[in-house]
Amino acid sequence: MIGGGFPTPEAKARERVISTYVVVDKARQRIFTPIFKRILVTYCHGSKSDLQPGQEIEVWANDSDGDMQQLVKARVLGLYPRSQILLCSTAKPINAPNLDISVRAGEPYIMLGCSNRSQKDPFSISHGCISTTTPDANGFIRGDTAPVPGDSGGGCFSAETGKLVAINVAADTRNGNRAVLVPVSAMISILVDHHQKDVQDLMPDFMEGDGEDQFT
Known part of the structure; x- marks a missing residue:
């Protein structure tokens, strides 16, 4: 298209290369985007989303090397209707841009x-x-x-x-x-403002400043 x-x-x-960053739910009906190796973002159209904080889901994602697609467990961290986004954490690292x-x-x-x-x-x-x-x-x-x-x-x-x-x-x-x-x-601001403990647990290097080379 x-x-x-x-x-x-x-x-x-x-x-x-960019196509290796596609992440979809198990039914391949909803697309997610990795923003870090343990963090996903997708849309949230209103507060009555079919996904809710704490809910566990499974997604298809490429591994951290981008070589092989696998089914990965993920957990919804939070919904932000004003920004129309939803954040998830993954059980293990995946390929991220x-x-x-x-x-x-x-x-x-x-x-x-x-x-x-x-x-x-x-x-x-x-x-x-x-x-x-x-x-x-x-x-x-x-x-x-x-x-x-x-x-x-x-x-x-x-x-x-x-x-x-x-x-x-x-x-x-x-x-x-x-x-x-x-x-x-905007996504990074929401993540840091509302999920600092999750970020600390999932990505300690980022909170210490060592992960800043991932973005410019």
């Missing part, structure tokens, strides 16, 4: 989705550009692709660097059907 952007050969080559907290307007991106649910391979890839980095009242930024059902929760990666810059949570149907994105910086 191709969105509003025109992928360069370099961006097409990055698709192969580097992060970029300095997303800029006009930056080309590659976005993962799970919109082809009737197909044997339900995953989709779209290309677009960040259209605005000025957060709205809920902290969302925008991309110029038009998401479809199943894309929520998918990662938005820089086509230039392959780093994760945001996740898609909705479509802005009132303003050109643009992608509604939660930037990486």
